[in-house]
Amino acid sequence: ALGGVGYMSYVIYILRTPDDQFNPDPSKKTLVILGTGWGSVSLLKKLDTENYNVVVISPRNFFLFTPLLPSCTTGTIEHRSIMEPIRNILRHKKATVKYYEADATKIDYERKVVHINDESEIKGDTSSTEVPFDMLVVGVGAENATFGIPGVREHSCFLKEVGDAQQIRKRIMDCVETASFKDQSPEERRRLLHMVVVGGGPTGVEFAGELQDFFEQDLKKWIPEITDDFHVTLVEALPNVLPMFSKQLIDYTESTFKEESISIRTKTMVKKVTDKFIEAEFTKPDGTKQLETLPYGLLVWATGNAVRPVVKDLMSQIPAQKDSRRGLSVNEYLVVNGTENIWAVGDCAIANYAPTAQVASQEGAFLARLFNSLAKTETINLELASLSNQQSKAPNPAARNEIFENIKALQKTLRRVKQIGPFEYSHQGSLAYIGSERAVADISWLSGNFASGGTLTYLFWKSAYLNMCFSTRNRVLVCIDWMKARLFGRDVSR
Numbered sequence: 001a002l003g004g005v006g007y008m009s010y011v012i013y014i015l016r017t018p019d020d021q022f023n024p025d026p027s028k029k030t031l032v033i034l035g036t037g038w039g040s041v042s043l044l045k046k047l048d049t050e051n052y053n054v055v056v057i058s059p060r061n062f063f064l065f066t067p068l069l070p071s072c073t074t075g076t077i078e079h080r081s082i083m084e085p086i087r088n089i090l091r092h093k094k095a096t097v098k099y100y101e102a103d104a105t106k107i108d109y110e111r112k113v114v115h116i117n118d119e120s121e122i123k124g125d126t127s128s129t130e131v132p133f134d135m136l137v138v139g140v141g142a143e144n145a146t147f148g149i150p151g152v153r154e155h156s157c158f159l160k161e162v163g164d165a166q167q168i169r170k171r172i173m174d175c176v177e178t179a180s181f182k183d184q185s186p187e188e189r190r191r192l193l194h195m196v197v198v199g200g201g202p203t204g205v206e207f208a209g210e211l212q213d214f215f216e217q218d219l220k221k222w223i224p225e226i227t228d229d230f231h232v233t234l235v236e237a238l239p240n241v242l243p244m245f246s247k248q249l250i251d252y253t254e255s256t257f258k259e260e261s262i263s264i265r266t267k268t269m270v271k272k273v274t275d276k277f278i279e280a281e282f283t284k285p286d287g288t289k290q291l292e293t294l295p296y297g298l299l300v301w302a303t304g305n306a307v308r309p310v311v312k313d314l315m316s317q318i319p320a321q322k323d324s325r326r327g328l329s330v331n332e333y334l335v336v337n338g339t340e341n342i343w344a345v346g347d348c349a350i351a352n353y354a355p356t357a358q359v360a361s362q363e364g365a366f367l368a369r370l371f372n373s374l375a376k377t378e379t380i381n382l383e384l385a386s387l388s389n390q391q392s393k394a395p396n397p398a399a400r401n402e403i404f405e406n407i408k409a410l411q412k413t414l415r416r417v418k419q420i421g422p423f424e425y426s427h428q429g430s431l432a433y434i435g436s437e438r439a440v441a442d443i444s445w446l447s448g449n450f451a452s453g454g455t456l457t458y459l460f461w462k463s464a465y466l467n468m469c470f471s472t473r474n475r476v477l478v479c480i481d482w483m484k485a486r487l488f489g490r491d492v493s494r
């Protein structure tokens with residue numbers, strides 16, 4: 001049987017070769033796309049790859065459905081259920097797309113090349129090379145903001161990638177098991193079981209809610225001795241959490257957290273982190289500051305985005321980017337200001353919108369429409385030029401007339417090719433899970449806003465996220481994970 005499988009793979013290999021090999025067509029422009037996140041993948045999904053030599057470069061060979069990442073930290077959802085291999089996405093495209101699993105380390109704007117590095121675990125070394133481009137889309141996202149606060153990088157966990165979620169999951173269980181160890185002192189137990197989340201944006205809030213659920217629904221039952229000391233604290237520098245939600249939903253979230261016994265410490269700015277303590281400055285109602293020390297076992301740092309070095313370096317090469325601080329400033333067609341052949345999407349681009357998955361995915365879809373239309377227009381214009389050339393050389397009036405008719409038909413087609421207007425973001429709303437099977441939603445409905453919170457909103461949150469998953473495979477896997485967690489509880493192994 002194995003021989004049969006081997007033979008089949010050989011036949012498939014033969015069938016895919018050489019037509020499926022990446023042979024850049026010199027008559028087409030080379031479009032290089034950096035990243036495999038929301039912006040880049042949404043562009044790839046809708047891009048007609050026959051029009052360009054498309055090259056995708058990203059160190060992550062899968063698309064990650066980030067809205068459900070907080071659920072992976074507690075094992076409610078297994079990380080593979082929200083990953084979609086990039087090869088799976090590319091194999092459905094009409095023309096072959098070249099993918100390099102590599103880090104883009106530098107974009108040389110003058111020479112129109114991207115420097116890439118591939119760290120090979122097998123070879124144990126790094127291969128570097130250059131990839132030339134005619135058009136470039138930068139969709140590399142952002143890194144975690146630490147604001148240079150001492151100790152954050154060394155001691156905290158972030159929540160951006162699959163590896164972060166796995167690290168948090170291990171760390172939670174490590175804290176719980178170590179706290180239950182023989183002869184542990186009461187203070188050390190309390191420290192280990194104090195789970196601190198810094199940043200009251202949606203990432204911090206959703207994680208805090210998931211963690212408290214994990215404790216209430218599973219940990220408490222399996223390891224009852226931790227019940228009195230397990231505690232989740234959310235620390236936020238501003239006067240309230242979830243600043244992008246309406247006042248009513250902020251209040252609802254805060255009161256739900258209170259019911260769930262999650263402490264919220266607002267107006268508290270973390271200044272320093274050591275291996276066991278957080279030093280924070282609390283602003284009292286009279287405006288005076290007070291320094292506080294919080295012991296912790298797990299620290300999750302969710303204070304938003306910072307610019308990646310590759311983006312910073314590109315900005316330094318373009319004079320028009322000199323005043324931009326938070327990322328690449330782009331015009332209304334998402335062209336990086338100061339360039340003609342570079343576009344930016346998602347969290348590395350500064351348009352007028354919050355850096356969300358929703359914005360990135362709409363930007364990617366917009367660029368696909370723009371590039372498809374540009375390619376169509378260019379092909380028609382080339383055909384028109386060639387026809388007028390033929391017309392001037394036509395041997396007789398009848399032939400000239402026939403070419404004239406063809407030109408007219410083509411001009412009509414050209415007028416029909418949709419002229420793409422500037423990018424306009426359509427905000428569908430914001431959703432966040434807040435624990436104990438409740439969610440908050442600020443939905444844009446017709447021309448107004450609709451705010452809701454509670455269990456029904458949680459069902460809406462579930463169905464909306466399920467609907468937004470990348471593939472049917474992802475949807476099925478997520479449903480199975482939800483069912484598994486409900487029937488058997490979450491897996492508490494490390």
Ligand code: NAD
Pocket residue numbers: 067147149198199200201202203204235236237238243244268269270271302303304305354355356357430431432433
């Ligand atoms: P965020 O930028 O939304 O929130 C970070 C919070 O950390 C801020 O409120 C800030 O005041 C606080 N902070 C910063 N430094 C601090 C310090 N030293 N001490 C204490 N608090 C500090 O970050 P996020 O939650 O990671 O979200 C990033 C982006 O992604 C946002 O645009 C967000 O809307 C989006 N997002 C949306 C969803 C959703 O809609 N469900 C989920 C995740 C992320």
